[in-house]
Amino acid sequence: MDPMESFGEEVRRLTNEALAKLGVEAQLEIDVGPADMADFAIPCFPLAKKLRKAPAAIAEDIAAAVVPSDRISKVWAANGYLNFKINEALLASLTMKAVLSEKELYGTGERKPQKVLLEHTSVNPTGPIHVGRARNPLIGDTLCRCLRRAGYDVTTEYYVNDVGKQVVLLAWGIMNVPESEVPPADRDKTDHMLVGYYRKANERMESDPAVVKQISDMLVKFEAGDPATAEQVGETAERMLQGIRSSLERVSVNVDQYTWESKFIINGAAKEVVSKLKASPRCSEENGASYLELDELSRQGKSTKFFFTRSDGTTLYTTRDLAYHLDKFKRADVCINVLGEDQKLGMLHLVAALKIMGETKAPECVYYAFVSLPEGRMSTRKGVVVYLDDLLDEAEDLAMAEVRKRRTDLSEEKMYEIAKQIGPGAVRYNIIRVQAEKQLVFKWEDAINFEGNSAPFVQYAHARCSSILKRTGGYDRDADTSILTHDTEKRLIHVLSLFPGIVREAGEKRKIHLLPAYGHELASAFNQFYGSVPVLKSGEHEDARLCLVEATRWTLRNALETMGIAAPEEM
RNA sequence: GGACGAGUGGCCUAGCAUGGAUAUGGCAGCAGCCUCCUAAGCUGCAGGUCCGGGGUUCGAAUCCCCGCUCGUCCGCCA
Structure with a gap:
């Protein structure tokens, strides 16, 4: 409600x-x-x-x-x-009643009939996730949580690019580069252990024409459906994916389904796309390679030609992505893609091609700008990267140091448990709090923030609520809330009443940065209330204030859950 | 060369779709607040040519035009 x-x-x-x-x-x-x-x-x-x-x-x-x-x-x-x-008294009673009866469901919208398929992450399985790309899963997962709370039936999907040179190159590297030539991995995790082979394979390819030949042979065999090659490449991608998946779990990102690009070559869907596109009057050939003249459907630049086959007739990435989109349209009413801004033109071409094929549906895209380093763009190949795992480790270490500094009463295990809730939350919050299209330069001191507009600020307010509620023996949950007339009380109730509207707006407008802004506003309103009036032993106000604290705790918890951030009971 | 996106106090950022009251928060800085429910907090102060220039309007951070800076793309790569 x-x-x-x-x-x-x-x-x-x-x-x-x-x-x-x-x-x-x-x-x-x-x-x-x-x-x-x-x-x-x-x-x-x-x-x-x-x-x-x-x-x-x-x-x-x-x-x-x-x-x-x-x-x-x-x-x-x-x-x-x-x-x-x-009428503030009426708003107060409606709000309190809604939160206290709906609890963890407060903020949930009415069930919507549309089925949403949300594609996110989809990073090439050639290395661990780095912070340049980490925006993708975090935006995607937050949008998914938000839409679900808003009432939509959402499925998330990771499109695995297992076709093409990058993964084949990695598979070649694993088979041909001796272990002794690869520097030891910085951690015991499949993605980190494999990335050294990928770098080495790239080096070899650049310097040795024989390697280039081997890789292109392998690529041809793979695309022709050679079972042995397909298995090698598939297994390589799967191992890399294992590592990527565990990084995603550390930041509470869940993916419902993995769809492999090779599927659309094997099941013939990509070929069907080719024959449909060839039937278009826009289709022409150049040395045997087919393309669509997009003209006004594209953007101006050097070329408006959209190639969808090579000279040898094999399909291209976007051709297969076209088949994937047709497949997605069959399974959902709304398709949302979270993509890096480098995909914009490709997507425009894809949408134009869909239209040419007579398809009426089109994907809706959320684009994000890259997170770069002060020295420039991140590159797995060149080793100019900050991995998400390293950022998370650092965040947990710093969180642990903070907990240790202020809590001498806790066991080492308990402190660690708290730090594990704070570190990843701080990372998530800092990424989702800024608009996706804003370019970011990664700096350690900005990436992990425990004060002010940060996850720990919101979590801390939640811990304070929990602490108060833990100390009370019990209270009347039907207490008369009309006596909550202090400025900070009225303000807090007002903010509480806004939550369902924020969830709806953030979901429908795909503006998830509204969620952290709301979390901060709510935590701030609570902190002001907390500092202005006593709750425990406040006489006639006690029951009503305890109700307000409970309502705040539920709403903070729900807001945090929608952002994929833990709500610690103490910190 | 062209296309698309971003530019808001020292730093980060909201607002821009649908123009409207004194431009939102945070960090850093300064001054205060722990005999009381966790100070990861609270209060106050200071800090602004909303990239620049034109235009539309009673009114522009917001809309239009021209520039500038940064990012991204313009492949029979993915």
């Missing part, structure tokens, strides 16, 4: 009534007012021209015509705005 929703609706209803009474036909936009002034506000400026009257006078007229109701306690005009104050 969304406690705030009915208040906004009421504002619209009352305003429309008043406008009808005045004989004015208009749809006005409802804003949230400045925090210390009004709850809702409607600018009357757009009406000025139509009514040939000053905005201030219009606002006065409408204000006089509005009849306040049980939900709206006050309506007034100011500076050309129509302001509304809501």
Whole structure:
């Protein structure tokens, strides 16, 4: 249930009534007012021209015509705005009742009929995940959690690029590079153990034409469906994926299904795409390679040709991705892809090709800019990288040091357990708190942050709530909340009431950075309340305040869960 | 060369779709707050040509045009 929703609706209803009474036909936009002034506000400026009257006078007229109701306690005009104050006692009781009865389900939207297929991560299985790409799983997983809470049926999928030179090269490296030539792995994990072979194979390929020949032979055999080669490559990708998967688990990222690119070669779907595209009048050939002339469907640049076969007739990456998308459309109503910004043009071509094939559905893409290092772009091949595993280790170490600094009463195990909740959470939060399209430069001191706008700040508020609730012997969960009239109490309740709306907006607009912003706002409102009034032993206020603390704890926990961040009971 | 995205106090960042009241937070800085539910906290102070220049408008961080800087792409790679 969304406690705030009915208040906004009421504002619209009352305003429309008043406008009808005045004989004015208009749809006005409802804003949230400045925090210390009004709850809702409607600018009357757009009406000025139509009514040939000053905005201030219009606002006065409408204000006089509005009849306040049980939900709206006050309506007034100011500076050309129509302001509304809501009935705080009613909001408080609705909000408290909603949170305390729905608990971990508070913020959940109505079940939606659409099935959503969300593709994310999909990094090439040629090395461990590095922070340049780590935005992908974190954005994808957070969006998935958010959409699920908003009521959608979501399945997440990782498209494994097991076809093509990169993975074949890695497989070649594992078979042909002697162990003695590979520097020892920095950790005992399959992805880290294998990446040395990948680098070495790249070096060999660059310097030795014989190696280039071997690899291209292998590639041809693989694409022709040679079982032995397919098994070698498949097993290599699987081993790499094992390591990647365990890194993802460390940051609570779950992937429901893995779909292998080779599937679309084996089952003939890619070939079907080729024959469909060849039927298009846009299709031409160049030395035996087929392409579509995209012209106005593409973007301007050096070329608007979209090749979908090589001269030898084999398919290209995007051709297979086309087959994958057709497959996805059969399984879902909405397809969302989380992609790096380097995929933008490719996706535009893919969408154009889908249209040419007569497909009416198109994927919806969320693009993110790369995280680079101060010295430039990350590269697994060149070894210019910061791995996600290393970042997580560092975050956990720093969290452990912080816990040790302030808790002398805990066992080593307990401290470690807390640190494991704090470190990865801090990393997740820092990545999802900024808009996906903003370019980031990775700096250790920014990547792990325990104060201010950070995960530990939100977690700490949760721990404080838990601590209070742990100390009480019990309380009346039906306590009268109308006595919560302190400024910090009213503010906290107001923020609590916003949660369902935030989840919906973040999900539907694909703007997950609203979630950390909300978490910070809620934690901050709680901290102000916590510092201003006592809860335990506060006499007649105690029960109502304990209810407020419990409601805050549920909402903080739900907000954290939606971000994939743990909610520690103590820290 | 072209296309797409980003540019907001010293640093990071929200707001931009749908123009509207004094531009949102955080970090760092300064001054305070632990006999009281965890100070990973709270309060206050200071800090702004919203990249630059034009334009539209009663009103522009937001819309349009021209530049600048950075990122990304423009392959019979994936």
